[in-house]
Amino acid sequence: MSDNLPSGREWVARFAAATGQSDLSDADVEALLDLAGVAAHSSERLAAPLACFLVGRAGMDPAAALELSRTLLD
Numbered sequence: 809m810s811d812n813l814p815s816g817r818e819w820v821a822r823f824a825a826a827t828g829q830s831d832l833s834d835a836d837v838e839a840l841l842d843l844a845g846v847a848a849h850s851s852e853r854l855a856a857p858l859a860c861f862l863v864g865r866a867g868m869d870p871a872a873a874l875e876l877s878r879t880l881l882d
Contacts, residue, residue, distance in 0.1 A: 839870035846877045 814822065821831045832840070843863065844856035863873040 836870045839874045843870065843874045843877050846874070846881070850877075850881060 817837070820837075824831045840860050840863070844860055847855035847859040859873075859877065863870060866873075868876075
């Protein structure tokens with residue numbers, strides 16, 4: 809990582825603050841990254857960020873959304 813750039817977690821924390829949200833917990837980060845992985849590997853890569861957006865728009869718990877995404881694999 810460049811000395812001039814924040815880490816991904818630092819950037820997300822800044823973005824969360826700028827949008828009036830609290831930072832993500834480690835558990836939420838892990839669940840969202842796993843959800844993105846399920847979505848990207850089950851379809852086109854564009855499914856990953858869009859699925860995460862839908863989780864936020866629905867106000868879903870990331871862990872619950874991850875479990876739901878895994879049911880779509882069956």
